[in-house]
Amino acid sequence: VQLQASGGGLVQAGGSLRLSCAASEQTFNNIMGWFRQAPGKEREFVAAISWNGGALRYADSVRGRFTISRDNAKKTVYLQMNNLKPEDTAVYYCASRPKAVTVISTTPASYTNRGQGTQVTVSS
DSSP states (O other): OOEEEEOOEEEETTOOEEEEEEEOSSOOOSOEEEEEEOTTSOOEEEEEEOTTSOOEEEOTTTBTTEEEEEETTTTEEEEEEOSOOGGGOEEEEEEEOOTTOOSOOOOGGGOOEEOBOEEEEEEO
16 A cells, blocks of 8 residues: 655645645555654654544644644545644654554554655754
């Protein structure tokens, strides 16, 4: 399964971006997550969504500003990012949990499939 993230860019503080993550598999029903990694820092959890969108999890640092969603027909997960801050600057990755797993996790290592990232830069 290949995951391809897109939609990153340079934006001023207070601005918005929408990231997309497209999956190549036929059956798209995994728990999906977004993570980010800033230079010199460890990868951190941003948001996750269950296979049907019924369960969502957010990091405290983005709750109320970011929204995760998915369109299973398009095999795509989205991350709408509003009111961006300079500390949101990072490479953003999407990742999936194994198909048999039904529990959302915030641990990067529990997402066994990760796509290439997309750079988000927020200027002050």
